[in-house]
Amino acid sequence: MSSIRKRLLVILLAGTGAIWLCAVIWIQHSTRTEVGHVLDRRLQESAQMVASLIRRNGGIAGPDAASLVDEAPALPDTGRHDFARQLICQVWGFDGQLKSESDGAPSGQLAEQEGFSEREVDGEIWRVYTHVDRDLGIRVMVGDARFMRERLVHGVAMGLLAPAMLVLPLLAALIWLAVRSGLTPLDRLAQALSRRPATDLGPLEETRTPSELRPMIEALNGLFQRVEGLRERERSFTAFAAHELKTPLAGLKTQAQIATLAPDAATRDRALAQIAQGVDRTDRMVRQLLDMTATENAIDGTAQAEDGARILADVADELAGLAQARGVALRLETGGTEWRSTQGPLLAPALRNLLENAILASPKGASVEARLTREGERIRFSVLDRGPGIAEADRPHVTERFYRGAASPAGGGSGLGLAIVAAAVEAMGGELRLSPRKGGGEQAEIILPGAPTGALP
Amino acid sequence: MRLLIVEDDPVLSDGIAVGLGLSGFTADAVGTLADARAALEAGGFAGVVLDIMLPDGSGLDLLAELRAAGSKLPVLLLTARDRVRDRVQGLDAGADDYLGKPFDLDELAARLRAMLRRQEGRAAAVIEWNGLRLDPATQTGRIGPRELRFSRREFAILQALVEHPGRILSKTQLEERLYGWQEDVESNTVEVHIHHLRAKLGRDFIDTVRGAGYRLAEGGS
Numbered sequence: 001m002s003s004i005r006k007r008l009l010v011i012l013l014a015g016t017g018a019i020w021l022c023a024v025i026w027i028q029h030s031t032r033t034e035v036g037h038v039l040d041r042r043l044q045e046s047a048q049m050v051a052s053l054i055r056r057n058g059g060i061a062g063p064d065a066a067s068l069v070d071e072a073p074a075l076p077d078t079g080r081h082d083f084a085r086q087l088i089c090q091v092w093g094f095d096g097q098l099k100s101e102s103d104g105a106p107s108g109q110l111a112e113q114e115g116f117s118e119r120e121v122d123g124e125i126w127r128v129y130t131h132v133d134r135d136l137g138i139r140v141m142v143g144d145a146r147f148m149r150e151r152l153v154h155g156v157a158m159g160l161l162a163p164a165m166l167v168l169p170l171l172a173a174l175i176w177l178a179v180r181s182g183l184t185p186l187d188r189l190a191q192a193l194s195r196r197p198a199t200d201l202g203p204l205e206e207t208r209t210p211s212e213l214r215p216m217i218e219a220l221n222g223l224f225q226r227v228e229g230l231r232e233r234e235r236s237f238t239a240f241a242a243h244e245l246k247t248p249l250a251g252l253k254t255q256a257q258i259a260t261l262a263p264d265a266a267t268r269d270r271a272l273a274q275i276a277q278g279v280d281r282t283d284r285m286v287r288q289l290l291d292m293t294a295t296e297n298a299i300d301g302t303a304q305a306e307d308g309a310r311i312l313a314d315v316a317d318e319l320a321g322l323a324q325a326r327g328v329a330l331r332l333e334t335g336g337t338e339w340r341s342t343q344g345p346l347l348a349p350a351l352r353n354l355l356e357n358a359i360l361a362s363p364k365g366a367s368v369e370a371r372l373t374r375e376g377e378r379i380r381f382s383v384l385d386r387g388p389g390i391a392e393a394d395r396p397h398v399t400e401r402f403y404r405g406a407a408s409p410a411g412g413g414s415g416l417g418l419a420i421v422a423a424a425v426e427a428m429g430g431e432l433r434l435s436p437r438k439g440g441g442e443q444a445e446i447i448l449p450g451a452p453t454g455a456l457p
Numbered sequence: 458m459r460l461l462i463v464e465d466d467p468v469l470s471d472g473i474a475v476g477l478g479l480s481g482f483t484a485d486a487v488g489t490l491a492d493a494r495a496a497l498e499a500g501g502f503a504g505v506v507l508d509i510m511l512p513d514g515s516g517l518d519l520l521a522e523l524r525a526a527g528s529k530l531p532v533l534l535l536t537a538r539d540r541v542r543d544r545v546q547g548l549d550a551g552a553d554d555y556l557g558k559p560f561d562l563d564e565l566a567a568r569l570r571a572m573l574r575r576q577e578g579r580a581a582a583v584i585e586w587n588g589l590r591l592d593p594a595t596q597t598g599r600i601g602p603r604e605l606r607f608s609r610r611e612f613a614i615l616q617a618l619v620e621h622p623g624r625i626l627s628k629t630q631l632e633e634r635l636y637g638w639q640e641d642v643e644s645n646t647v648e649v650h651i652h653h654l655r656a657k658l659g660r661d662f663i664d665t666v667r668g669a670g671y672r673l674a675e676g677g678s
Contacts, residue, residue: 247558250469253472
């Protein structure tokens with residue numbers, strides 16, 4: 001059951017009901033026992049009383065001596081009271097003769113043995129006490145009807161339970177009200193949350209809430225804060241991205257206008273070539289922006305384990321066109337290194353950006369080397385070029401978003417490439433090392449923790 | 458009119474330079490603040506088109522340096538950040554105009570003309586001298602009912618002379634207005650353009666001052 005209110009109502013009502021039921025059973029039981037004891041005692045006393053009266057009168061002369069009992073005046077009819085004539089009495093001689101009996105007594109002998117017994121006579125069960133007086137040679141049997149006892153017990157129990165029956169609905173109403181008012185803070189919280197516009201991520205008020213709700217409110221406020229942070233990062237990123245895209249778009253627009261206005265074919269062709277170049281650059285920037293968000297949104301847990309050398313080869317394939325256009329040779333050395341990674345979605349953009357940077361930085365005719373090596377429990381990807389290298393002044397900043405060094409590749413990267421690499425490597429728990437290469441150029445390395453060969457499936 | 462363009466995006470930088478060239482300006486483009494400083498030091502620019510986000514710093518810093526050094530060189534800021542706050546910041550830093558990316562080439566050219574016109578102390582778009590009406594937007598002129606058409610370079614020389622009536626402009630000064638760095642200057646081009654201008658305007662319109670340069674003839678309107 002998903003409603004706390006319903007659950008509480010059901011639990012409380014069922015619990016209260018069960019307790020009441022137990023009480024009813026218990027009262028009934030104890031009343032029956034108590035009434036049984038009292039009535040038994042009275043049967044016993046009555047029998048002894050009859051016997052002592054008979055003894056005092058010098059014994060029973062004839063069958064009519066039972067008038068002793070019989071002559072007791074009839075009780076005034078109390079109407080609704082059914083307990084009149086609840087006792088019957090028989091006096092039997094040892095000789096088996098019925099000496100006397102009270103009105104309304106059944107014709108058969110009420111009991112066979114001395115003391116208490118129960119017997120069905122004339123279709124009714126009687127509880128009988130038999131008193132034996134050996135001097136007088138008589139058995140005095142006093143009994144009452146079982147149904148009378150039951151009625152009495154029932155009456156007493158009902159007398160106790162009737163008020164309770166009245167109280168029960170009142171109690172239910174009270175429980176309902178209590179549950180309702182007890183859950184009001186939850187309703188208030190729900191309303192406060194549902195009234196909130198999507199943009200409002202301010203903290204919920206904590207002061208007036210009950211202590212039970214406070215952990216939840218604190219948790220919610222924590223969540224709001226994290227979401228706000230994420231949204232702020234996304235907002236600034238989107239603003240940055242939009243801003244960064246405006247420049248290449250402005251370039252495309254001016255070149256398009258030049259192509260329209262161009263007085264001669266040479267100017268027009270040049271503008272069209274510039275447009276093509278601009279589209280390529282913008283495309284690269286958009287891809288990098290997507291890479292950036294992908295690396296920031298961490299790892300896709302469902303990724304398959306892929307061969308590290310294969311990831312590198314795929315990236316190199318993607319960039320083969322660019323390398324060819326720039327007249328740069330791309331050389332891969334994986335040396336049969338066996339290493340599998342589930343982090344392909346992070347590794348591929350990192351490698352692509354390093355390789356792309358290396359290609360763009362390389363002079364025509366140079367070659368870019370990409371290596372995959374294992375050193376004990378570490379995996380090392382190296383990308384080496386013979387370009388100008390990163391200027392010393394830029395080194396501390398190259399992995400910052402949108403930072404472009406004065407000598408950035410082709411005079412205008414997006415400033416995102418190395419930021420992507422750094423973010424991806426960090427997400428993989430690895431390390432990015434950028435250093436000048438011996439003999440000129442840049443040496444970029446991604447060092448990843450790698451389990452010993454064969455440990456990964 | 459020779460302009461310095463400070464913009465690091467190669468496609469855009471090229472687009473502005475070529476586009477402004479089509480509108481009759483001469484443009485030199487640099488991609489960094491350091492290059493811009495060097496170019497400004499060399500001088501010869503009538504105005505600057507300045508991007509704010511540059512690889513080695515903010516264009517606003519360069520603008521502040523210029524103004525601090527007392528330069529009145531007109532500067533048009535060109536940037537992707539075109540919220541009101543950014544525009545106010547840019548104009549307050551000493552910019553003469555502000556244009557958000559992406560922009561229209563015609564608008565950029567018109568704003569530059571207006572900016573340079575204000576710099577010359579004129580409000581009217583059309584320059585008048587001695588019965589000649591020059592319209593920089595269309596690069597045409599008119600004397601009475603007669604419509605005059607000029608080549609880009611002819612118009613640039615004429616405009617330079619008309620904007621500074623009475624002043625002598627040397628051949629080098631005129632060449633600076635005609636050519637960017639990448640262009641080869643032919644030794645006698647200015648003379649050729651002056652010759653063509655005299656043919657269109659009348660022999661006495663432009664005086665040659667021996668050994669010094671050229672100026673508009675006196676005795677005009």
